[in-house]
Amino acid sequence: MKVRGTVVGEVTMRTVSTSAGERELAEVPVRLADGTTAADGSADGTATHDHDTDAATSTRSAVEADRPDVDATTVTLWGKWTESADVLEPGMELVVTEAERDEFRGETQYATTTDSYVVVEPSYLVDVTDVRNWVQCPRLYYLNKLSGVPLNYPVVTGTLVHEVFGDLLRGRDLDASIDERIEERALELGLLGESAESAAEDVRQNAAAIEGWLEQGRLSEEDDWRSEQLLISETFGLKGRADAIRRGAPVELKTGKNLRKEPRFKDKVQAALYALVLEEHGGSIDTGTLLYTKNSALDRNEETGDLTPAKDFSMGRGLLEYVLRLRNEIAAMEASGTVPTGKEADAKCEYCFERDTCMVVSGRLDQESKAGQVGQALPEAELDHFERFYRAIEEERREVHREYGKLWEQTPEERADDDRAIVDLEFVEARELDGGRWELRARRGSSGTAKFREGDLVLASDGEPVGGDAELARIERLDEDVVLTADEPVEVARIDIYPSELTTDRLLVALHDALLKGDERRKDILFERAEPEFESLDETFVGNNAAQDEAVRKAVGARDCALIHGPPGTGKTYTIARSVDAMVERGERILLSAFTNRAVDNALEALLDAGIDPDRIARVGTESGVRSDLQHLRLEREGDPDERVRALEDAQIVAATTATCGSRIMKEQSFDVALVDEAAQLTEPGTYAAINLAERFVLVGDHHQLPPVVQAENELVESLFERLVETYPDAGVMLDRQYRMNQRIQAFPSREFYDGRLRPATPAVASRTLDDLDGVSRSALPADRRDPVTFVDVPGDGERHTDAEEAARIADLIETYEAAGLDREDIGVIAPFRAQVSEIERRVPADVTVDTVDRFQGSSQEVIVVSFVASGDLDGPIFEDYRRINVGLTRPKRALVLVGDAEALESDPVYRRMLDWARS
DNA sequence: ACTCTGCTTAGAGGA
Numbered sequence: 001m002k003v004r005g006t007v008v009g010e011v012t013m014r015t016v017s018t019s020a021g022e023r024e025l026a027e028v029p030v031r032l033a034d035g036t037t038a039a040d041g042s043a044d045g046t047a048t049h050d051h052d053t054d055a056a057t058s059t060r061s062a063v064e065a066d067r068p069d070v071d072a073t074t075v076t077l078w079g080k081w082t083e084s085a086d087v088l089e090p091g092m093e094l095v096v097t098e099a100e101r102d103e104f105r106g107e108t109q110y111a112t113t114t115d116s117y118v119v120v121e122p123s124y125l126v127d128v129t130d131v132r133n134w135v136q137c138p139r140l141y142y143l144n145k146l147s148g149v150p151l152n153y154p155v156v157t158g159t160l161v162h163e164v165f166g167d168l169l170r171g172r173d174l175d176a177s178i179d180e181r182i183e184e185r186a187l188e189l190g191l192l193g194e195s196a197e198s199a200a201e202d203v204r205q206n207a208a209a210i211e212g213w214l215e216q217g218r219l220s221e222e223d224d225w226r227s228e229q230l231l232i233s234e235t236f237g238l239k240g241r242a243d244a245i246r247r248g249a250p251v252e253l254k255t256g257k258n259l260r261k262e263p264r265f266k267d268k269v270q271a272a273l274y275a276l277v278l279e280e281h282g283g284s285i286d287t288g289t290l291l292y293t294k295n296s297a298l299d300r301n302e303e304t305g306d307l308t309p310a311k312d313f314s315m316g317r318g319l320l321e322y323v324l325r326l327r328n329e330i331a332a333m334e335a336s337g338t339v340p341t342g343k344e345a346d347a348k349c350e351y352c353f354e355r356d357t358c359m360v361v362s363g364r365l366d367q368e369s370k371a372g373q374v375g376q377a378l379p380e381a382e383l384d385h386f387e388r389f390y391r392a393i394e395e396e397r398r399e400v401h402r403e404y405g406k407l408w409e410q411t412p413e414e415r416a417d418d419d420r421a422i423v424d425l426e427f428v429e430a431r432e433l434d435g436g437r438w439e440l441r442a443r444r445g446s447s448g449t450a451k452f453r454e455g456d457l458v459l460a461s462d463g464e465p466v467g468g469d470a471e472l473a474r475i476e477r478l479d480e481d482v483v484l485t486a487d488e489p490v491e492v493a494r495i496d497i498y499p500s501e502l503t504t505d506r507l508l509v510a511l512h513d514a515l516l517k518g519d520e521r522r523k524d525i526l527f528e529r530a531e532p533e534f535e536s537l538d539e540t541f542v543g544n545n546a547a548q549d550e551a552v553r554k555a556v557g558a559r560d561c562a563l564i565h566g567p568p569g570t571g572k573t574y575t576i577a578r579s580v581d582a583m584v585e586r587g588e589r590i591l592l593s594a595f596t597n598r599a600v601d602n603a604l605e606a607l608l609d610a611g612i613d614p615d616r617i618a619r620v621g622t623e624s625g626v627r628s629d630l631q632h633l634r635l636e637r638e639g640d641p642d643e644r645v646r647a648l649e650d651a652q653i654v655a656a657t658t659a660t661c662g663s664r665i666m667k668e669q670s671f672d673v674a675l676v677d678e679a680a681q682l683t684e685p686g687t688y689a690a691i692n693l694a695e696r697f698v699l700v701g702d703h704h705q706l707p708p709v710v711q712a713e714n715e716l717v718e719s720l721f722e723r724l725v726e727t728y729p730d731a732g733v734m735l736d737r738q739y740r741m742n743q744r745i746q747a748f749p750s751r752e753f754y755d756g757r758l759r760p761a762t763p764a765v766a767s768r769t770l771d772d773l774d775g776v777s778r779s780a781l782p783a784d785r786r787d788p789v790t791f792v793d794v795p796g797d798g799e800r801h802t803d804a805e806e807a808a809r810i811a812d813l814i815e816t817y818e819a820a821g822l823d824r825e826d827i828g829v830i831a832p833f834r835a836q837v838s839e840i841e842r843r844v845p846a847d848v849t850v851d852t853v854d855r856f857q858g859s860s861q862e863v864i865v866v867s868f869v870a871s872g873d874l875d876g877p878i879f880e881d882y883r884r885i886n887v888g889l890t891r892p893k894r895a896l897v898l899v900g901d902a903e904a905l906e907s908d909p910v911y912r913r914m915l916d917w918a919r920s
Numbered sequence: 921a922c923t924c925t926g927c928t929t930a931g932a933g934g935a
Contacts, residue, residue, distance in 0.1 A: 129931065149932080158932035184928090230930090241930060256933065353934055457929050472929080500929035596925055622928070637928085659926045681925095709924050800921070833922070854923050878922045 002235075003099045003110045004122075005030035007092045008072050011085050026085030029072040030094055075099070076111040081118045084325050087332035088120060095119040097235065117324055119237055121331040123405045124398070128231075128240030128273045131326050135269045137347040138340035139369060141330065143354055143361060147516075148509040151664040153192050156185060157199065158255040161206045161293055162243060165253050166487060169227040169244055170436030174211055178203050180435065187637040190645030191668050199641075206255050206293035209309040213291065224248075228487045230459070232466045233277040234408045236324060237331060241472075242274040248283045250274035257294035263311045264290075272315050272323045279320075281467045287314050334398075337391060342370030364516050378515060381527055386515050389685060392714040393507045399711030403499035407459070408466045412494070419451050419834075421496040423463075425482060430489035440473060440484040442492045451497060454478050455624020460486055463493040472498060506662030510689035513667075518692065525560050526720075532560040532731040541578050545761065548575045551733040555579035555675070555698040556586070561691075563725050563732035564700040567758050568749070568890035569740025569860065572700055576603050576675060577610035579698065584612060584652060588672035592655040593690040595708075597625040599678040599858065604630055604655050618651035620660055658682060662689040669693055676700065678858070679721035683708045687720040699724065704753040705887050706857055737761035740860055742768050744788040745889070745896050748917040752910065753886045770822070770894045773862065780820040785813075789896045791918040796871025796901035801833040803869045806899050810865055811843035813897060817863055824848045828861035830888045832878045836869045853888050864892035868900030874908050882910055889914075 009029035015022055075096060077085045088094065098115040101108060112118060133141040149155060160181050167177035182189070182200050189199050226245045233239070244251040250271045258264060263271075271288030278285055295309045333340060342349070342358070349355050349371040356374075363373035366383060377383065406420070415421035424445035431439045440460060452458065454475050461470035473486035473495070484492065514526070524530035534557045541552035548571060554562040556579055566572030576592075583590050592607075594600045600621070608614060619626055619633040626634050633655075635648055648654070648669070658676070660666055674694035676687060680701035686708065691697040703722035710716045725732050736757050738746060743766040750758035760766035769788060770776045778786045792813070794806045810829060817827055824847040831837045834852060841850045849861065866888050870879065878884060889896065898918050905911040 127930085152933080154933040156932075158934095159930095160932085162932065228930095243931095254933085351935055451924080457927080474928090498929065500927060502927045502929050503925085506927085598925090625926085657926065663927085686926095706923085709926095711924095834924095852923065854925095876921055881923090884923075 001099055001101065003030075003032065003075060003094075003096045005032040005073070005075070005094060007088050007090050007094055009090055011088055013082060013085070023079060024082045025079075026077045026082040028075045028077060028085055028088060028094065030075045031071040032073050074104075074107070074109045076109065077118055078112045080321060080325065081112050081116070084118045084120055084328040084332075087329055089332070089336055092332065092335055093121050093123060095122045095235070117236065117321065118328070119235065119324065119331075120328040121335050122235065122237040124331045124334055124401050125232065125237055125239040125404045126327045126330045126334075128238060128270055130330060131238075131273055131323065132266050132270045134330055135266050135323075135326055135345075137342050137345045137352065137370075138329070138333075139342035139345075139358055139371075140352070140354055142340050143357055145505070146361065146508060146512045147357065148505070148512075149664070151188060151191060151668055153194060154255075156188050156192065156194075157202050157206070160185060160199070160203045161210075161255045162253055164203060164207045165210055165243065165291075166227040167436050168207070168211060168214060169225050170487070172436040174204075174207060177435075178207065183638050185637070186639045186641045187635070187644040187648065187665060190641030190643075191648075191665065194641060196641055209293045209295065210253070210291060213309050226488060228471070230470060230472050231274060231277040231281075232404070232407065232470075233280050234405075234466055235280050236276055236327065238273060238277055238327060239404070240274060240277070245278070246289065248278065249285050249287050249289065250278065251289040251291065253291045253293065255293050258290075258292040258311070261311075263292075263313055268313060268315075268319065269323050269326065271313075272319050273327070275315055276320050276324060285315065287312050289313075334394070337394065339367055341368045343368075345370075361516065379527075382515055382523065385527070386511065388715055389511050390508070392712070392716045393504055393511065393685065395712040395714055396507070396710060396716065397501060397504040400499045400501050400504060403497075407496060412463075415496065421465075421494060422452070422482070423494045425493050425495065427491045427493055428481065430491070432489075433485070438486050438489045439476070440486055440490060440492045442482050442484075444480060444482060452478060452495065453624070455622060457498060458484070459496040459498040460484055460490050460492045461494050461496070462491050465494065465496045503659055506659055506689060507683065507685040510662055510692060511685040513692045514685070514688040521560065522691075525724075528727050530560075532558065532562070532728055534558055534562075534731075539582075541582060542575070545571070545735075545737055547733055547735045547737065548578070551575050551735060552578045552582060554731070554733055556582045558673075558696050558698060558731075560696060561724070561728075561731060562698045563721065563728065564698065565702060565725060565732055565734040566700055567702050567704065567735065567738065567754055568887075569738035570735035570758075571737075571739055571761075572677070572702075572735065573603055573606035574610075575735065576677060576700055577606040577612070580607055580653065580675065581610055581612055583673060584616065588652075589670075590653045591661070591669075591671040591674040591690060591694055592653060592677070593658050593661055593674060594677040594679075595658055595682050595686060596678065597621060597627070597657055600655050600657055601627040601630055602858065603675075603677045604633065607653070612653070616652040618648055618654050620648070620654060620656040620666060625657070658686050658689045661693060666693065672696065673698065680719045681706055681708055682719050682721070683710065683716040684718070684720040684723070685716075703883075705883055706854060707881075707883065709854075739765055740893050741890065742766065742788040742894055745892055745894075748789075748914060749886055749890050752913065753882070768894055770820070770862070772894070773822070773826070776821040778820070781816065785816060785895075785897070788894060789918050790898070791902070791915060792897060792899045793902040794899055796869075796904055798871055799869075801835040801869065802839045803836060803867070803871070804839060806867050806869060807836065807839040807843050809899055810840055810867055813865055813899070814844050814848055817895075822863060826862035827865070828856065828859075828863070828891060829865045829867065830856050830891065831867040832869055832884070836867055840867060853884050856891055857887050860891050860893055862893050863895040863897070864888070865897045865899060868898070868905060870900045870904040870911075872904055874904050874911065879908065879911075885910070885914070 008031045012027040097117045099110045163181045164177045229242045242250050243253045275285040290311045291309045358371045359374045362369035363375035366377040412423040416423045425442035428441040456475045460473035462468045471486045471488050473484040477483040537557045542549040551564045618635040671694040674691045674697045677700050679699035680703040699721045701721045739761045797805050829850040
């Protein structure tokens with residue numbers, strides 16, 4: 001049976017005499033998870049004593065009644081599993097498979113058997129390659145996570161050889177595969193100063209060995225191959241992607257030489273971990289294969305014997321248990337938040353490639369390490385900052401891991417309701433494509449759109465994302481049919497959002513780079529030790545708007561940084577364009593960045609509108625991320641290495657999201673100035689990713705609108721922009737003239753959120769009404785809708801996230817405005833909850849934009865209707881954050897209609913003032 | 921209690 005629970009106290013270690021001699025054991029007090037006894041034996045098919053289930057349960061209740069530690073059940077871990085017990089701390093989750101139950105002094109206890117596996121924190125999915133690093137040296141794992149893997153040639157060729165290997169398994173021609181794969185990586189090769197020819201030669205040498213070996217196999221027997229399988233294990237808490245599976249057993253490819261008889265230990269560990277996952281899914285694996293591609297016939301010598309690139313090895317039970325214990329060490333370390341020192345392993349630092357990095361990091365961060373420390377530790381404030389943000393990012397990472405857990409914890413229906421999966425696909429066909437890849441097509445049933453978009457990478461499965469046939473696939477098209485491309489012909493019946501740690505990985509690296517690689521002056525600014533300085537400029541950049549003019553002067557003249565605070569409609573992007581234009585004039589190289597692709601593209605559009613030469617611009621990003629009308633600016637990565645690298649390096653303006661700024665390619669670039677738009681929506685480390693690449697930076701944003709989206713409540717919720725605006729008011733300029741809203745509409749947000757400093761830019765803006773629009777007449781509206789701001793009182797229907805009554809009234813309102821001559825395209829409806837968005841969408845014509853506040857940020861409409869879905873006491877996070885209401889109220893140009901329950905809204909002072917304004 | 925974007929969404933190597 002499988003035992004699962006939470007550790008609730010200290011572990012006791014003992015040595016006892018048994019019939020088999022002296023043995024170690026660890027007694028772990030555990031509070032069993034619900035269902036441990038009920039699930040008894042059924043799930044994993046083990047023969048257990050079903051008849052005593054009831055007895056055991058009742059015994060436990062009896063014990064609970066008169067013992068202080070009521071919930072604790074002792075779980076005994078025998079032998080080597082005591083090593084995993086060693087890393088346990090109260091609060092951690094523990095699973096023991098194939099455990100045996102036994103009664104001791106009237107208490108039910110559990111213990112490991114020879115068939116047991118012990119898993120610490122099973123819900124934390126440890127990556128197989130992380131275990132590979134960890135076994136070499138735990139500190140290597142940590143350093144890899146912290147500083148990332150820089151762009152280097154061996155890594156690129158390694159990746160290429162793997163891709164070609166996959167292609168060969170899929171029956172592709174070797175030369176065609178090499179040429180295509182090299183071409184795809186032209187930009188990286190170019191940045192490394194490598195030519196396509198020499199790289200192709202290197203790849204060919206490695207791939208030839210594989211091809212020869214594959215040929216042998218084909219002659220002798222019919223091999224059952226599968227390439228690139230994504231593996232997730234819910235029992236063992238592991239994930240990874242095996243290079244290949246042959247007859248059910250893992251095959252790992254290594255682009256290196258190994259002249260010894262045995263595979264490298266860390267390589268065996270990697271293969272064994274895949275075997276463990278395959279075993280969970282019904283296999284029984286006792287061999288693994290490693291392919292060392294630099295082993296060739298030339299290396300064959302008398303002493304070592306036969307040296308084909310392939311080395312088979314047998315995997316015993318002991319190895320499988322060992323690799324799982326390694327995995328447990330990582331999970332425990334991640335749960336407890338400790339930093340490894342390297343002393344956990346007996347690796348020799350003298351031979352380590354990362355020795356210098358290790359010593360520097362240890363020295364700078366004042367960490368204990370086996371290799372020792374060099375250099376001076378960072379000041380206390382910086383160390384503290386690092387630790388706080390490190391913890392915050394790791395907390396965020398754990399949230400991502402919780403998302404993995406939902407792949408198997410939630411029922412398909414719950415997944416679909418959460419918009420995280422489409423579960424009722426009907427498989428149509430799998431068609432083989434030219435490159436050996438597959439196009440998968442499935443028909444959609446009734447379920448909604450979920451959060452999928454074309455270009456997304458998703459987990460495509462036969463219906464079982466974990467344990468079934470599953471593979472990562474890219475969404476090519478999404479309409480009636482879902483069209484995907486994948487390496488394998490999965491009979492797709494379901495697609496799931498596949499959680500990614502990429503953002504958290506990059507945040508961590510950005511934090512590391514800012515603190516350990518950042519120059520001192522930059523850190524003086526970030527740590528509030530020095531006032532930003534400015535060059536004084538006499539030029540006038542914007543003639544008719546003093547604040548914008550001042551903002552451009554600050555941006556251009558900044559020696560350290562400038563902060564531009566741009567409330568709604570104040571011409572932020574125009575100010576950015578003018579600044580960039582002036583910087584271009586000065587011959588500077590500029591990085592233009594923002595959190596979202598949409599914001600990057602908006603800013604880029606403003607540059608083009610301002611007449612900046614498109615030939616100077618390179619937009620770095622994915623095809624699906626970049627807006628279709630800006631694709632011509634997108635930097636193509638394929639082609640000739642020299643040419644591609646010139647296209648990037650000759651670009652005077654490079655535009656990319658902050659996530660892309662953290663990519664290896666962008667990290668090779670440097671700029672005079674980084675300009676970051678929508679900076680109030682970025683976490684501190686997110687902002688670092690962009691500003692790390694430049695000498696100076698300009699942040700543009702509005703901290704009275706939406707904050708960064710983060711899963712966990714921690715320091716990541718405050719943006720660097722907001723912190724710096726408060727610290728250095730003199731480095732900032734607030735744009736105070738808005739070009740969007742009628743004065744009536746603007747009045748409340750200005751007073752409430754901007755100290756009354758926000759004013760209409762011109763009399764024409766102040767007095768704009770619906771009458772200005774062609775064919776629209778306010779007199780055609782009912783009398784109580786003629787004012788630019790009005791309120792409709794609809795008593796709440798008591799539902800939490802929807803209000804059918806409000807939705808119906810909104811549908812009526814749309815008709816009213818249409819009857820007065822308004823185009824539907826000019827009307828927008830904003831609701832706080834997605835559920836209400838769908839409720840409204842059902843009732844209004846499709847060309848009326850209905851969306852959540854969050855998605856409306858950054859855009860505007862002639863008429864905006866806001867649905868509050870407020871009932872009762874207004875409690876709820878959505879109403880606590882006034883920044884959200886600010887965004888909602890500042891979207892319209894000419895008319896704003898608020899729809900909600902007056903009584904509920906009046907219960908909050910801010911909303912009460914809002915009503916006073918709307919009804920006045 | 922809610923909102924929800926990034927990412928060639930993983931992984932590649934060197935004694």
